[in-house]
Amino acid sequence: MLLLASVALFRFCLTPAAPHWLPFLAVVPFVLSLRGLRPLAGLLLGLLYGLSLWMSAIWWVPTGLETMLGWPTAGARAAGVLLCIYQGLPYALFGLFCGWSEKHRQTPGSCFGALVLTLLIHLRPVLIPGSPSVTLYAWPLAIQMADIGGAGMVLFFMLLANFLIADFIIQLRRPRVALSRLSALAVLVAFVLGYGAWRLDYFHILEETASPGEFLSVASVQPNIPIRGFNGMDRSGPYVGTLGAMVKLTEKSVTDFVDTDLVVWPEVPRGIDCDCEDFERSGVARVARQAGAPVMLDCIERDYGDNEPVTTTRRGRDGLEVSVTTRRVAAMYNAAWLVAPDGCERSYRKVRLIPFGERTPLQDVWPWLKKRVGRELEYSPGDGPSLTTLKNNIRIQTLICYESGFPELTRQGVAMGADAFVNVSDDAWFVTALAPELHLATALFRTVEMRRPLVSCTNSGFGAHVGATGEIVPQSLTPMNVSTVSQARLHCPDEQSIYSRGGYFWFWPAGLFVLIRLILVRFHGFSNKDWVKGRG
Numbered sequence: 254m255l256l257l258a259s260v261a262l263f264r265f266c267l268t269p270a271a272p273h274w275l276p277f278l279a280v281v282p283f284v285l286s287l288r289g290l291r292p293l294a295g296l297l298l299g300l301l302y303g304l305s306l307w308m309s310a311i312w313w314v315p316t317g318l319e320t321m322l323g324w325p326t327a328g329a330r331a332a333g334v335l336l337c338i339y340q341g342l343p344y345a346l347f348g349l350f351c352g353w354s355e356k357h358r359q360t361p362g363s364c365f366g367a368l369v370l371t372l373l374i375h376l377r378p379v380l381i382p383g384s385p386s387v388t389l390y391a392w393p394l395a396i397q398m399a400d401i402g403g404a405g406m407v408l409f410f411m412l413l414a415n416f417l418i419a420d421f422i423i424q425l426r427r428p429r430v431a432l433s434r435l436s437a438l439a440v441l442v443a444f445v446l447g448y449g450a451w452r453l454d455y456f457h458i459l460e461e462t463a464s465p466g467e468f469l470s471v472a473s474v475q476p477n478i479p480i481r482g483f484n485g486m487d488r489s490g491p492y493v494g495t496l497g498a499m500v501k502l503t504e505k506s507v508t509d510f511v512d513t514d515l516v517v518w519p520e521v522p523r524g525i526d527c528d529c530e531d532f533e534r535s536g537v538a539r540v541a542r543q544a545g546a547p548v549m550l551d552c553i554e555r556d557y558g559d560n561e562p563v564t565t566t567r568r569g570r571d572g573l574e575v576s577v578t579t580r581r582v583a584a585m586y587n588a589a590w591l592v593a594p595d596g597c598e599r600s601y602r603k604v605r606l607i608p609f610g611e612r613t614p615l616q617d618v619w620p621w622l623k624k625r626v627g628r629e630l631e632y633s634p635g636d637g638p639s640l641t642t643l644k645n646n647i648r649i650q651t652l653i654c655y656e657s658g659f660p661e662l663t664r665q666g667v668a669m670g671a672d673a674f675v676n677v678s679d680d681a682w683f684v685t686a687l688a689p690e691l692h693l694a695t696a697l698f699r700t701v702e703m704r705r706p707l708v709s710c711t712n713s714g715f716g717a718h719v720g721a722t723g724e725i726v727p728q729s730l731t732p733m734n735v736s737t738v739s740q741a742r743l744h745c746p747d748e749q750s751i752y753s754r755g756g757y758f759w760f761w762p763a764g765l766f767v768l769i770r771l772i773l774v775r776f777h778g779f780s781n782k783d784w785v786k787g788r789g
Contacts, residue, residue, distance in 0.1 A: 303341020
């Protein structure tokens with residue numbers, strides 16, 4: 254029951270009715286349920302918790318596998334369960350650790366337990382980025398620590414609060430010990446929120462005193478292109494198809510644009526070819542001229558390498574011979590292109606490809622895997638992050654789809670000189686609003702970590718303009734399943750955070766500390782005030 258209560262609390266954290274502070278006690282039932290368990294029982298309970306937690310968060314993944322890849326329902330559901338098991342492994346290992354500690358008559362203290370769980374969650378190889386800390390995305394005051402130690406440090410302090418509350422409950426029969434835990438919790442909350450208030454005030458003052466050249470004005474277009482059918486799209490005339498729908502929507506709003514530096518279009522379910530002539534013909538370049546700013550869009554880029562066109566003759570249905578010219582594709586990329594009033598060029602090729610959705614993982618190691626579940630022609634990864642310089646000399650880094658969940662990419666971009674991030678995505682495949690909300694919540698942490706603003710441009714909802722403080726610009730959050738255009742002005746502070754320079758620098762001493770503690774406990778029965786004896 255305690256385990257299910259914790260899962261339910263976390264799921265409730267992502268509802269509008271949830272109080273901002275709820276994540277600071279959502280893990281408490283799970284921590285309490287691990288008390289007194291042996292290693293195997295702790296492992297199984299932790300695995301069940303991790304599986305349940307991730308299934309409640311990403312239950313929509315099988316739907317995406319069915320609609321995007323055409324997988325059979327049974328295979329998609331099996332893959333979803335396996336993914337949740339993998340994502341839940343850190344909790345299983347933590348349960349094993351707690352059981353092992355109990356076996357050696359040592360129950361880890363609040364700080365040590367929170368540190369171990371944080372390291373387990375963040376050090377596993379990532380398939381789908383995300384951690385419990387994303388539940389704090391709507392409370393900017395509580396996540397400002399990310400500019401020091403990333404989302405991992407936010408998670409550590411969040412877990413530490415949970416462990417202190419759990420320890421307080423356990424020690425209620427020992428008033429002095431319980432009071433010390435409560436005091437520690439008060440100090441922790443005051444520190445986190447005090448630091449958050451200081452950083453928010455600092456960047457608000459920077460924005461108020463900034464020069465006009467430090468601002469970026471972006472118009473984000475949400476076309477709401479359907480996965481199937483042609484709802485909202487013209488099948489003939491000047492605005493035909495996907496490109497036509499986005500051109501039409503943008504032209505309706507272009508007169509409302511104010512000093513626009515960039516117009517952004519999202520990923521869409523129906524692939525667009527990267528073709529400058531087609532962009533001119535379909536009206537994309539015309540939109541750029543009307544807006545006085547380039548249009549960034551996502552498209553499929555085909556590289557033919559040295560393959561020459563081959564012309565063959567075939568007999569048509571009417572019996573007449575028809576010449577058909579084909580050209581073998583050497584590589585295919587998910588790319589972002591910039592269409593300016595006077596031409597177009599590639600801006601970026603996606604680096605982090607979605608496993609199975611865009612590229613079969615480990616195909617170089619296990620070729621049979623691609624033959625079984627992959628496709629003959631899959632996307633190739635780009636060479637690395639790249640920057641696009643706009644007319645106001647502000648440099649933007651483009652992130653495609655779930656790349657916004659990988660802080661190492663944005664750290665590289667900031668090191669290259671990125672002033673802002675643009676994330677284009679399409680979460681319409683997953684039907685539910687939970688998918689784009691989690692996507693935005695994950696991406697939002699990059700703004701605080703790097704102190705750079707973000708424009709999240711989506712196809713079907715939960716797009717937003719986010720400041721360098723992690724605060725969503727008022728009126729910029731787009732509703733679900735509507736066609737709309739949002740524009741906002743974002744401040745690009747000339748600041749470098751500790752995290753952008755050092756990343757998870759604190760993981761190294763933390764990991765060494767954990768390792769030494771485990772060795773001491775195993776071979777010397779080490780204990781001190783930070784470790785509460787057994788069932789004390």
